[in-house]
Amino acid sequence: MRVSELVARTGVPLATVKYYLREGLLMPGEATSATQARYGEKHVERLGLVKALAGAGLPIPRIREILRLVDNPDGSLFEVLGEAIAQLPPYLDASADEVDEFPRARAVLDRLGQVYDPRYVAVGQLERALEGLEEAGIPMTEERLEAYGRHVRGIAEIDIGLMPTESAEDAIRYAVLGTAIYEPVIAAMRRLAHQDVAQKRLRNPEEQEQQ
């Protein structure tokens, strides 16, 4: 197909397609003349992936690194998944790289019975988020941690259970996109569940007590 059809199929504007070509995020088409090239299904797929990653807020260098992992998965699926997911926001500032101790995250992971590995980027993210709770005066409690831990694990189990494992590319695509783009879904669902639970408890306190 010509580039105009690629634009129509993917909904990615021509200027953006050209930018992705220049940045190496989209592989070149097959040249048919000095100024034209033919594109195929792999270009449609790749543009869909780049669009999704960009839509999830990932900057170009992070998208490039994920595409590199998708194209050249090196190491076990488990290791490649870890590297790919490390490209996702939130990004910690450079100085945090030097820190290898995350006491709040360590305490939470110990309590949940999970391995504490400071090299894993989400450990630093958890530490920063837990620090934010303390600054805001709503620190994590035992009771909340127990409930969150149980429910978050239930969500993670369905996520991993639904992951395709036939090819590294499919698994990485699923893991990276699933991690990034399901986060806003979970956040919106939680807000709506808050509303629903609050409505039932705050509007009808008598009813609540009778249950």
Place this chain on the structure above:
Amino acid sequence: MRVSELVARTGVPLATVKYYLREGLLMPGEATSATQARYGEKHVERLGLVKALAGAGLPIPRIREILRLVDNPDGSLFEVLGEAIAQLPPYLDASADEVDEFPRARAVLDRLGQVYDPRYVAVGQLERALEGLEEAGIPMTEERLEAYGRHVRGIAEIDIGLMPTESAEDAIRYAVLGTAIYEPVIAAMRRLAHQDVAQKRLRNPEEQEQQ
């Protein structure tokens, strides 16, 4: 206390304190001379709240609106909570305000047995997030929705159960901050749970099968 002590107590830089005073986010201190003022515990508390909201990524006009609700709660606690939480990101573009139909969110809420009310801002957020899933080629499935719905509701129940209801100010502070600053905690916990579950399943598939 003098402003220097306020800075030391809260960790908010002097320039930022002055900016918050100018913007009306922090109430003025008691003037002790033409150039000096005295501050009290309410200033420490308010600065902590503004710092936490700003740290959660809220822009100044949104913080101002939340402080207005905290200072002048008008309507039932349920309504005020809804207005306060509507100030949180993600913000939908202006054109979305005109849309009153969110078919994907409606289908999800119907399936979960929750009320569909398009005026509630998280409905639009859910719609946008679900649309992102489709674009990325990992749409919501019945199986995932059932599991997510159950676990997210479990999280929301502990959240609402731990909410202070003595004063509207405390409830709003808890609901707004709790919604905003617990989202990154849940996201980081989910990523770490992914790692833990994936490690157990992908590294030891034989062990997994024996269980």
